[in-house]
Amino acid sequence: xxxxxxxVLPLMVVMAVLLGLALGSAAIxxxxxxxxxxxxxxxxxxxxLILDNIRLPRVILGLMVGAMLAAAGASLxxxxxxxxxxxxxxxVSAGASLGAATMIVLGGEHLAGPLALPLAAFxxxxxxxxxxxxxxxxxxxxxxxxxxxxxxxINALAGAGIGLFSYIGDDLQLRQLTxxxxxxxxxxxxxxxxxxxxxxxxxxxxxxxxxxxxxxFALGEREAFHLGLDPRLMVRLTIGLTCLGVGAAVAAAGPxxxxxxxxxxxxxxxxxxxxxxxxxxxxxxxxxxxxxxxxAARLLAAPAELPVGLLCSLLGAPFFLWLLRR
Amino acid sequence: MxxxxxxxxxxxxxxxxxRVDVTITPGRITAILGPNGAGKSSLLSLLAGERTPSSGxxxxxxxxxxxxxxxxxxxxxxxxxxxxxxxxxxxxxxxxRLGFALTPPPPPKRAAIIAQAMAAADITHLSDRPMPTLxxxxxxxxxxxxxxxxxxxxxxxxGAYLLLDEPTASLDPAHQHGxxxxxxxxxxxxxxxxxxxxxxxALAARYAEDVLLLSxxxxxxxxxxxxLEGAVLERVYGIGxxxxxxxxxxxxxxxxxx
Numbered sequence: 001x002x003x004x005x006x007x008v009l010p011l012m013v014v015m016a017v018l019l020g021l022a023l024g025s026a027a028i029x030x031x032x033x034x035x036x037x038x039x040x041x042x043x044x045x046x047x048x049l050i051l052d053n054i055r056l057p058r059v060i061l062g063l064m065v066g067a068m069l070a071a072a073g074a075s076l077x078x079x080x081x082x083x084x085x086x087x088x089x090x091x092v093s094a095g096a097s098l099g100a101a102t103m104i105v106l107g108g109e110h111l112a113g114p115l116a117l118p119l120a121a122f123x124x125x126x127x128x129x130x131x132x133x134x135x136x137x138x139x140x141x142x143x144x145x146x147x148x149x150x151x152x153x154i155n156a157l158a159g160a161g162i163g164l165f166s167y168i169g170d171d172l173q174l175r176q177l178t179x180x181x182x183x184x185x186x187x188x189x190x191x192x193x194x195x196x197x198x199x200x201x202x203x204x205x206x207x208x209x210x211x212x213x214x215x216x217f218a219l220g221e222r223e224a225f226h227l228g229l230d231p232r233l234m235v236r237l238t239i240g241l242t243c244l245g246v247g248a249a250v251a252a253a254g255p256x257x258x259x260x261x262x263x264x265x266x267x268x269x270x271x272x273x274x275x276x277x278x279x280x281x282x283x284x285x286x287x288x289x290x291x292x293x294x295x296a297a298r299l300l301a302a303p304a305e306l307p308v309g310l311l312c313s314l315l316g317a318p319f320f321l322w323l324l325r326r
Numbered sequence: 327m328x329x330x331x332x333x334x335x336x337x338x339x340x341x342x343x344x345r346v347d348v349t350i351t352p353g354r355i356t357a358i359l360g361p362n363g364a365g366k367s368s369l370l371s372l373l374a375g376e377r378t379p380s381s382g383x384x385x386x387x388x389x390x391x392x393x394x395x396x397x398x399x400x401x402x403x404x405x406x407x408x409x410x411x412x413x414x415x416x417x418x419x420x421x422x423r424l425g426f427a428l429t430p431p432p433p434p435k436r437a438a439i440i441a442q443a444m445a446a447a448d449i450t451h452l453s454d455r456p457m458p459t460l461x462x463x464x465x466x467x468x469x470x471x472x473x474x475x476x477x478x479x480x481x482x483x484x485g486a487y488l489l490l491d492e493p494t495a496s497l498d499p500a501h502q503h504g505x506x507x508x509x510x511x512x513x514x515x516x517x518x519x520x521x522x523x524x525x526x527x528a529l530a531a532r533y534a535e536d537v538l539l540l541s542x543x544x545x546x547x548x549x550x551x552x553x554l555e556g557a558v559l560e561r562v563y564g565i566g567x568x569x570x571x572x573x574x575x576x577x578x579x580x581x582x583x584x
Contacts, residue, residue: 077413078414081411083413083414212427213427215427216427216428218412218413218414218416219410219412219424220407220411220412220413222407223405223407223410225376225396226400226403226407227424227427227429227476228398228400228401228429229396229397229428230396268414268415272415272416272417273414273420274416274420
């Protein structure tokens, strides 16, 4: 089963990438896209331009964000020892949204460089996570249940902040803010993509390296210590890496729901609970789903496009309910 | 040798362990007895290096627990918890294998270590079952096997220590004796030391060389089970005991009805 999955999933990643490059308001023949790296003679200059400047960065961002959200979900579920944990719970998404809202409403024209918004979102994500982490400590020890509660409070606070900015913002700002919080890969271009790739890559590699320790942590904090793990360091590392990676992902794409929650669940159901399988398989499935959903979002309402975060929640929530009721 | 010298543990206003001296010696099993809330589990967590004593000192081979890295400690002592709640549906074999996940032995040795540990805990037939489908007793035996695998993976001849918190609580009589017999054979084979929290005085009499009787965090009595006085037991547990002799000629205490 596991061996089959590690053949099928990479093939599906390749398929998702090819479809994501080929499909859209201007369709490009799949064969020409597949041959593009070797021989671009079948493509018109306009098609090359679309692939090079629009679709390729968009698909790469989709891969990275999808993989990051799924890996973060799997790791946080491991640390909190709770299958319902999700990157949203440690305040990353809400903090990023508040950061973005602050920039959209208060930033004004002079701060509207292409990187100002993602940067504000990233700062918001880091600050919110630090707040959750700091408030979730008891007697100097990190306590996952307290962190979950602190996360709920910080989420509510950030939600109120976003509401406040929506209230004082003008119509244009409100529209921009609303669209941002729906999540989209539409803003992807090489210049916005580049800064988010490195933090996401570091976070993905770091979380993969923690896989065995996450297995041990699943036995419980005390048991993890008995087996030779420093549980405090482990919590810190995992939270730090997810904050870095998800912060960068949300900064580039806005909050995209349900991938972090549903993907690890699905993988665990089929491939078992071991994190050395769960993490890489979740990364691949998350990447497939986000790139696939983004392609669908472009096709369903062509020539306009649906926000991909909206589509993910729209499909993810019923699917999750079905999973729970099985 | 794990040695606790005048060790105390206070949390807020509660004194859980109060100036206890105890030594866990290679080749011997020490039973920790006492009524609910006497501080047995707290003492075990101090011996495991998991909690830092409020006063006094716990050391392994003369080196204070605080100076051991978690990973080095894991090569020398294992703990069988009272109840470990596994967050995800790992299989029995996966859990036993986790025993040495962070302190792995050379790959060719792994399969034999797992097989021996599972056989000693009588869970070989369960190896592919997901943990959530097991009974409480089967889970307890799985964690015992995990601890055995942990110590077998790093058997360097310096002697290891196994600390067990009510390992027989959910077991049927045959498996209670099976587990403690396996513990005794581990102690003899590896010259390891063991401390085991027990409620069953007959099991303590049968398997433990030394007994530590706790009451309100302090030591009420210590020594061999056969030397324990009925009056002390009665005072500590608040119930009378009959002293019987079993078919093997061993003295046993059995609680009288109320």
